[in-house]
Amino acid sequence: MMRTIELSFPHTLTLNELPETVAAIGFFDGIHKGHQHVIETAVQEASNNQMESAVITFHPHPSVVLNKSEKQVKYITPIKEKKAILQKMNVDRLYIITFNKELSNLSPREFINHFIVGLHIKHLVAGFDFSYGHRGKGNMDNIDDHAQERFTYTKIDKVVLDGEKVSSTRIRKLLENGNVEKVQELLGRPLSITGEVIEGAKRGRELGFPTANLFINQDTLLPKPGIYAVKVIIKNNVYEGMASLGINPTFTEDRIDLSLEVHIFDYNNDLYGEELQLQWHKFIRDEEKFDNVDQLIKKIEQDETIIRGFFS
Incomplete structure (x- = not known):
């Protein structure tokens, strides 16, 4: 049974109460084939190392906080659907981090210290385009500067279907046209x-x-x-x-x-x-x-x- 843990900055969890964990991190709206590859990699890596698997995600969407004009974001997978899908993917823990002004102001190093090292993450899996920290200055190309050998990581390349990247943005455009058959291909369900x-x-x-x-x-x-x-x-x-x-x-x-x-x-x-x-x-x-x-x-x-x- 997957445990859901809601966190905001600063959280009060301590390392001695947390298992060593392999985590997939991202917003994961839609949990499409690209996201699934990231999450499945983390679950497999956790199994290989006898660790717990986790998904670290955020709510609400960063654009609600960072973009004044976005008062309401609509989700391909609202949080309830997201939980149900992740449960089926054999994820042990779901960390939902409240995305607010405080979080958006953390430097990349502060974010890593608090939400990766601080959650006992020993291996991190993320998509090639994942970014973190103030103005997204932390990313999968400079993560070594912030990880400082305290955890290892895997960068997952994009998943391509019909010559185009599988992405939440692509799915949103297809839904505007009612093309739910193509969406099914990108989601795998x-x-x-x-x-x-x-x-x-x-x-x-x-x-x-x-x-x-x-x-x-x-x-x-x-x-x-x-x-x-x-x-x-x-x-x-x-x-x-x-x-x-x-x-x-x-x-x-x-x-x-x-x-x-x-x-x-x-x-x-x-x-x-x-x-x-x-x-x-x-x-x-x-x-x-x-x-x-x-x-x-x-x-x-x-x-x-x-x-x-x-x-x-």
């Missing part, structure tokens, strides 16, 4: 979100397509609005379905917040209050405004046929 089923307008039921309305946290990055082929996991059972992400323009033109409704194929149980995991598999079409309900129903039937075909 479908993009997923977890949410609780909340009371909706119950229009779907009246149309013959009962839907579950999912509550989405404000910090979750979503693909562009539209209709998607999805899979839904309810209590470890997987169902196919279709999701509508948008404002339901046929019924409501004046909404600004997005709603996420999912019609689960061949499923009739009441889901209010249940937590669902939704996996995005394919963008089907943009949201449309229909002149009447019959047109809408006809289109939904077509969508369902396309999606069932996609999954078959």
